[in-house]
Amino acid sequence: MSFDAPLDAAGLHLFDVLAWRLARALPGLRSGGHLGRMRGAGEIFADVAPLLAHPDPRRLDLRRSISDPFGTLSTRRFQARTDLRLHLLLDGSASLAASGSADRWGLMRLLAAGFAQAARRGQDLCAASLCCGAGIAHQEPPSRRPGLAQELLATLSGLHPQGRGIDALLAATAELPTERILVVLVSDFELTPAELQQILTALRPRPVLPIWLRDRALEQPAPRFGLIDAQDPETGRRRTQLAARRWAARQAAAATAARAALRAVFSEHGLRPVEIADSIEVAELAARLDEAPL
Amino acid sequence: MKLRLILPLAASALALLAAIGPGVTSRQALRDVLVVVDISRSMNVRDMDSASRLDAARAMLKGWIAGLPCGSRVGLGFFTERRSLTLLDPVEICTDYAALAGTLDALDWRMAWEGDSMISKGLNHALRRAADLHAGLVFVTDGQEAPPLPYSGPDALRGTSPGGVILGVGGDTPAPIPKFDDLGREVGFYEAGDVQNAPARIGPPPADAESRPGYNPRNNPYGESDLTGNEHLSALRADYLTTLAGARGMGFQRLTDGAPALNAALAQHVPARETTARRSLAPVLAALALILLAAAWLAGWRAPAPRSAGKEIWR
Amino acid sequence: MIGLTQPWALALLPLAALPLFLRWLRASAVPRLDLRPVDGASRAVDHGLKALGILGLGALVLGLAQPYLRGGSVVHRGIGTNLVLLIDRSSSMDDTFAGRSPSGAEESKASAARRILMDFIAGRPDDRIGIAAFSTAPMLVLPMTESRSAIASAVSALAEPGLSQTDVGRGLTLAMGMAAQEAATGARAVVLVSDGAAVISPEVQVMLRNLAAQQPMNLYWLYLRSKGSKGIFEQPQPGEADTPQLRPERHLHIFLQSLRLPYHAFEADSPGAVEAAVAEIGRMESRPILTRRPVPRRELGWLCYLIAALAAAGLTAARALERPWAEARVKPLLVLP
Structure with missing residues (x-):
């Protein structure tokens, strides 16, 4: 069975199974699930x-x-x-608009709504900030409102990925409390290792759950011979590519190497990102979430 | 097939066609002309914006020849005394413009083998010569008969006229004629006494001879008619030249009317030689190709960068 | 040298800058292009498309301006000379060698000279030739030129009946002046063709001597001797009067000899003799000369159009080959087992 857009509230119950458990005990008086x-x-x-x-x-x-x-x-x-605040840190820079085999912007919206749904089930506060390049496009204050998931879905549908860079992410991070919080960092991680390092360092010491949205087709372009006018959605720069078998292999190898470099940065910070390639499998996601070192 | 593919493909095909260069043939009317320039002394009068009549004629003729369509043939001669002398038979102007211009530049009053300037006789001679060469005639003169015409008037043309144009050069107010010595140095102007002011005493006497002073039916049948006059001054005799031209199937134009007027008069009076000219369609095809190719480029234009696109760029 | 028939068309040249601002292929969004590997072939294609665009539009605009390779002339090493023909245009030239009016098979001296000179000129493609004529007054017929058609037209104009008298002195001044002015390299020669001579006045003699001293040149006199007239080489009988007035030809010969120029006189009393003399002159005047050979104007528009056609074809091929980075085959957002 597959689930496709349009996203509606009916599908969100699927995310009820998501749960998170932190390794350390949390301070706090409010009673919750942790x-x-x-x-x-x-x-x-x-x-x-x-x-x-x-x-x-x-x-x-x-x-x-x-x-x-x-x-x-x-x-x-x-x-x-005790309870905790689940903060959805969404990286909505323009690169998210590029799409091959995955609608990563759709994935991000769905994930955000799904986590909000799950947070409500787990009686956790849920907050969100959508960071688009240099500015924060949308900020959802922490709340336990019943309709938050649907609201978030509707709000994000009216927005588009845009902007470049990680300034908004860093700015949003600076405002987060350091206690009783779980940061869910949803991004395509089209970043250099240095930029990732910067973000992860800024997020310390909060527990972070990185969710990596991947597009297999962009990572592995088809080897068919042809000419491609590639455009970077963030900078708008264009470059013609002569596509062929060797070129495709080279691009795929470079993408693999880039991912390996990012994973190394994650493990430096004791993190293992949850990778979502092309589509979300909820059960798989729940399992990964269980394993995630938080 | 998509338009974005058809546009450059069509541009390429049109450009290729233009390179092959198809053409359409059209008829072109060309005229062969013998230009005969009066080089007698009155042509040295400087009344063409302070240039001499000969210089003005040279400049105008060079410009006119340069503007004729390729394939036209122009010959060159000059006139003095009672006849013309052809220097160059008609040559194709585009290959031999330099030679024509060089010969025109060399035209000089010093070439005159006689000082007389019998316009009507010279014109008749030049017309016969042009007819021999199967060309029209452009006769450049100021119309100053020297010595003055006999009382019988100008000779009529024997034979058929090939047609042509008399190009009148000179001002309307009489101006003095420069005088040169044996070595070609200018030594002032001709005086009334230096020139013959009345027709030569040959042929029948004028009708009014009896009323002239000193008339004697036997000893002086012409009377004393050549005592005074202003033949030492020269102006364009437009009326006289118009009469001469009219009687010979020629047109009359002033030099100052310019090349277009001369061409119009020639078109009227000289039969054209019909040739076929080939007009290339290449410029039209290339212009079309340019429009298509530019359109193909401009069609690729779109709002700067789809930075905010939530949708795909590739469609 | 390249010229343009319609230079105004170049006003469209800014169109050729379009490829600098616009892209030929459709964009395909790829995140972080700066982090992806670059290969030389791709960069070459990128620049190549731009170049093809500029070339295609530019070549079409240039073609519309109708460029042409200016005709004109190329310097060329040939065998010949800078030759000035000085032709006697006096009316006696219209008589035959026998001194009569031409009739039937007998041709006049002028027409024989014209015919033989035509052949002579046709056989010597490398000569630069100028033509002067004289009767009472000298006249410049054709300035020095390489154009065979112009020379032929000037020689053919000699068919017109001649003028009155013969003033050979001033004619020689003009011809030698023309030959002396000629800046081109190579030998110079003046060929005088006449059937008579006249007394040369002392001032003209001085001018001729000055000209001869200024510029060395070869001098030929082709004397067309009519029946009954005295030859130029004939020594007068003892007691016979020997004055320039009575024997102008002989005295012109003596004067020309005294100019200290390489000088040859030929006496011809028949068309055949004229031909032989001209051939002899031709043989003597065969020296290396740097002359110019006319090059016809050549249109270059077709070349521009061909280049444009190839460029446009290249661009078409590029569009035929264009593809997205990744085929847009979006998988569903959610997959349930």
């Missing part, structure tokens, strides 16, 4: 503490209290559940 640093009521045992320090006689650890030679009463403490 392990908090606070001790309190919960299902996951944390430690024991003297009753005096933690006066919760309902969770008296009887065994420990009885066996204690000094007769200290101990209570069991559990990790409190």
